[in-house]
Every structure is written in C-alpha cells, then in structure tokens.
Amino acid sequence: MEKKEKKTLLVAFSTQKGGIGKSALTVLMASYFHYVKGYSVGVIDCDYPQYSIYKMRERDKEIVNKIPYYKEKSFSQYKELGKRNYPVDKAPAPQAIDAAKKMIDEYIGDIPDIIFIDLPGTLNSEGIVRTLASLDYIFSLISADRMVLQSTLEFAGTINDRIISTGKSRLRGLYLLWNMVDAREKSDLYKIYEEGIGELGLSVMKNFLPDTKRYRHEMTESVAPIFRCTLFPVDKRLVKGSRLDLLADEIEELIHIKQ
Ligand SMILES: Nc1ncnc2c1ncn2[C@@H]1O[C@H](COP(=O)(O)OP(=O)(O)OP(=O)(O)O)[C@@H](O)[C@H]1O
Ligand SMILES: [Mg+2]
Numbered sequence: 001m002e003k004k005e006k007k008t009l010l011v012a013f014s015t016q017k018g019g020i021g022k023s024a025l026t027v028l029m030a031s032y033f034h035y036v037k038g039y040s041v042g043v044i045d046c047d048y049p050q051y052s053i054y055k056m057r058e059r060d061k062e063i064v065n066k067i068p069y070y071k072e073k074s075f076s077q078y079k080e081l082g083k084r085n086y087p088v089d090k091a092p093a094p095q096a097i098d099a100a101k102k103m104i105d106e107y108i109g110d111i112p113d114i115i116f117i118d119l120p121g122t123l124n125s126e127g128i129v130r131t132l133a134s135l136d137y138i139f140s141l142i143s144a145d146r147m148v149l150q151s152t153l154e155f156a157g158t159i160n161d162r163i164i165s166t167g168k169s170r171l172r173g174l175y176l177l178w179n180m181v182d183a184r185e186k187s188d189l190y191k192i193y194e195e196g197i198g199e200l201g202l203s204v205m206k207n208f209l210p211d212t213k214r215y216r217h218e219m220t221e222s223v224a225p226i227f228r229c230t231l232f233p234v235d236k237r238l239v240k241g242s243r244l245d246l247l248a249d250e251i252e253e254l255i256h257i258k259q
Helices: 022-036 052-066 068-081 093-106 126-133 146-164 188-199 244-254
Strands: 009-013 041-045 088-090 114-118 137-142 173-178
Touching: 009 022, 022 041, 022 052, 022 114, 022 137, 022 244, 041 052, 041 093, 052 068, 052 088, 088 093, 093 114, 093 126, 126 146, 137 146, 146 173, 173 244
Parallel strands: 009 114, 009 137, 041 088, 041 114, 137 173
Antiparallel strands: none
16 A cells, blocks of 8 residues: 555454454554554544444544533644544445545545554455455454454464465464453463464464453543543553553554654
8 A cells, every 4th residue: 555655554453253342452552553652543444334433433523522621632632743633434344445545545644654444353255355365464352261262263264264375465464462351360371372372373462451441431521531532542540550552562563663
C-alpha cells in the first residue's frame, strides 16, 4: 500500500473466537499508538453488523460535544499533539483493503503509519481470507480456556496453510497474545500451553494482558479516568496494572515501525 515513499502497515487483532477482546484491543492500541506514541493511525471496523468501534466513536463524539470537561480536554489534546483524532471507518470484511486504501488516500496531513482492522471472528468466506492475506501483521488473542485455545490454534493453522505457506500473502508476522489472564494463574499452566503452541511453530508474545474490570469502563458523561476510548488514550493512572504500555512497546518492536 504505497503513497509517496512511506508504507502503511495493516494490522489486526484477529481470532476465530468471539468475545475474546479483539475490538477492545483494537481501540486501546489504536488510541495508544495515535495519542501516546505519536504515530498516525486509522481504524477500519469490519465487524458487521455490530460495528462496535464505529458506534463507539459516535458515542465518544457525542459525549465530547456535550460535556464541557471533555470538550476542553479534546481541544487541549489537539493543541498539544498538533493533529486530529484518528479516522474510524466501517466496511464489510471482504472490502476492508479497499476501505484502507481509501483511508490512506484521504488521510489528512500525512499518510497513516498503521491502520488497525477489526475483523469478525470467522474465516467462513473467501473474502475474509483474502483480507487476512493482505494484512502485514496479525495478533491472535488467546486465553487459557480449552475452547478458545483450540479455535485459535485452528485459526492460526488455517492462516499458515492457506495464507503464509502459499507464498502469496503480504503477511509478515502472526503472533499469539494471551488476554484475560488471571494473574494468580500465570504460572505452570501457561508454560505447558506455550510449549504445545511452540511445537506447532507459532510464536507467543512476551507480554500478556491481565483480566481486569477496567475493560468495562467506556467513556461516559460523568468525568472519570478514561480507559477504552477512541478520542483519548488510556488514562495514565490506569496504564499501570493494565500492562498496555508494555504491550504497545512489544507490538512497536514486532512490526518494525520505530521512528
Ligand atoms: N483483559 C480483559 N479483562 C477484562 N475484560 C476484558 C479484557 N479484554 C476484553 N475484555 C472484555 O471482554 C468483552 C469482549 O471483548 P470484545 O468485544 O473486545 O471482544 P471481541 O473479540 O471483539 O468480540 P466479538 O467477537 O463479539 O467482536 C468486552 O466486554 C471487553 O471489555
Ligand atoms: Mg468485536
């Protein structure tokens, strides 16, 4: 995906299993890379018919317009960063790449460094497989639950067989990422799982995300530290303990975009 000399990386948190944190992670990382790390980001929400990120952006905007505290915060963020909020577009999964190209062409000021694509939890159409084959990096969420692991490993296996090994894809990396980890449990059990995963030739990220209640916090009209939001990054007070900073650093290394 070229425009001028810079290239936009297409990245997805994708898994075949539903409810494992794909959309939450997409927003958290998009906001972290755009507002904290200073990259130019875009998001394409392909999770038809929920379009949960697209709808979250609409809600976030309404709140910012209505609540003076957030309006002021948004204005000072704009002044401080010297750039606007990242765009969020929606598209059916088979059309995700066209939507990304359009976003790159229309991106204001620069071309985006990363476009995060939130895909539905299914590989049931050729269109979705084609989209996956056109991504640069896939981070596949796993949790220590037999069913989740099994379906994610199948997903990763399918990607390997149908995408990577055909040599026709642009995919440069597929990494598994533990989410919803019960901190008391991050122990031998995970080591055993990871050994099994390693034998399948799959890589697991060093950092994991703990199971914490703050994932339920979206921005509301009452003023409170922000966690998951498309207009602001996670509040500094909530970063500690969420490990999102460590995860973002590791992703930054893995996708080789360090400025
Ligand atoms: N680390 C975590 N700790 C606690 N809750 C989490 C964590 N990660 C995600 N969640 C919560 O799990 C729920 C499902 O997350 P999310 O909607 O992001 O999943 P999804 O994979 O996008 O699901 P779907 O397949 O329906 O699109 C949400 O309520 C989210 O806040
Ligand atoms: Mg989702």
